[in-house]
Amino acid sequence: MLQVENLVAGYGKVQVLHGISIAVPQGKLVTLIGSNGAGKTTTLRAVSGMIEPSAGTIRLGGDNITGLPSHRITQRGLAHSPEGRRVFPTQSVTDNLLLGAFPRLTGSRPKGDTGADLEKMFELFPRLKERREQLAGTLSGGEQQMLAMARALMLNPDVLLLDEPSMGLAPKLVEEVFSTIARLKERKTTMLLVEQFAAAALEVADFGYVMENGRISASGPSAQLRNDPAVKAAYLGAAH
Secondary structure (H helix, E strand, C coil), rough: CCCHHHHHHHHECCCEEEEEEECCCCCCCEEEEEECCCCCHHHHHHHHHCCCCEEEEEEEECEEECCCHHHHHHHHCEEEEEEEEEEECCCCCHHHHHHHCCHHHCCCCCCHHHHHHHHHHHHCCCCHHCCCEEEHHHHHHHHHHHHHHHHHHHCCCCEEEEEECCCCCHHHHHHHHHHHHHHHHHHCCCCCCCCCHHEEEEEEHHHHEEECEEEEEEEEEEHHHCHHHHHHHHHHHCCC
């Protein structure tokens, strides 16, 4: 579904990604783990068009989307729940969700039943239903993260990118976020997850990639990576 080959990208003269290749098959959850500064967020930004790659190829459903602007990539069916949530603070929860469906409402994506999908989001995230008319900027950090994920899902995407969904959340809310990701996996939502909690990410994912200094240093089924001594020592810690 999503294929990244020999991707090179960065910021100005600073090259962050040095020819990485990853694949996200349809209906699977793939995670990208690594230390801070390894290039994980840059990977998602390059895939979703937030920055333009300097080399390599990105394919979505067989179509070459390399270098397209973000709104065109979104129209092709890729949704990005970004690091730091980035909700629209002065808009209500409901309006934030409807903005996620904007390409459907303007005809650049199949519209479907957006009203029914809105209710599905409230079923998936009951706390958002309780706060549907509340301004997004007044929500807690955990609630804003749920809103960011739900907003991305309102695109009815072919592929969902999740960037650090647990960042800054209390342990109980982290559990809620990963429970939601597990439910999305059960629904066969195709996802690429970047996550600081490597153990939790590998527990829920089908397949994983380890990134170091802008390169892929290891990859394999999640169970294999969880049992890899080098991965355990570097990212999972003695407690795991």
